[in-house]
Amino acid sequence: MKSKGFFITGTDTDVGKTFVSAILLALLRQKGINVGYFKPIQSGGQEISGKLFSPDVQFVRRLNKIDDPDELINPYCLKAALAPKEAAKLENLIIEVQKIQAAYDSLHEKYDFLIVEGAGGVKVPLWHDVWVDDYIKQLDLPVIIVARPVLGTINHTLLTIDCLKAKNVDIAGFIFNFYPLSNAEFAKRNAEIISAKSDVKYLGFIPQVSPEILQKKAAKHHLEFIESGLINLKELILNY
16 A cells, blocks of 8 residues: 655755644644654764754654654664765664665554655765655655745755656645745745746745744644645645
8 A cells, every 4th residue: 555645855954844844743633634753864863861862853753742762753863964875974884774664664554644754855865876866756755845935946946846856756745934924925926936837836835933932832823823824735635
């Protein structure tokens, strides 16, 4: 049976893939969907008491109260903030694909739907000769692209879309993250241009909301506010 879920990639590193992953997970859970989170490889891990932890996993865990062990959600956590393949080389570590697949299969058995977060953009080397776009193709999951609503995003987003289309990957759409409401018309126009040129759906935007706020009592209100910007999210979920 084909897995159900989304692969979250970005036009670049630090574009907010983790933030979007956490938000999507929270919104899907609110809709009663049994959804889990998977981060195959983390580079730039944080060391606490001699053990490396994924900051991405910890953020998603705090927002969504995930109880799956780190080793399952994130089979490999590497210290250097480099492309995973290069970070593994520094640690003289061989990434075992079977270990990653076993964790993915285990989560897929537990959950009806998975949010899988990539590393950096689509042209990042993961292990051996496998890059992010290769791994997306292997998983056969539809992709959500996280982009910045700033100058340069037309170029970066269209290049990402072209790369994925060359692999015949199903692109569910793109999201503008950290949307500046003060400059909404500029961002909206960029989204229209990207969608018209690529024929890829604009799923909407996530406004500039502090991650800390989402973990407080007012989180539900803020999630509703965020969902109002994701104009095509409901239709997307129904289609997949």
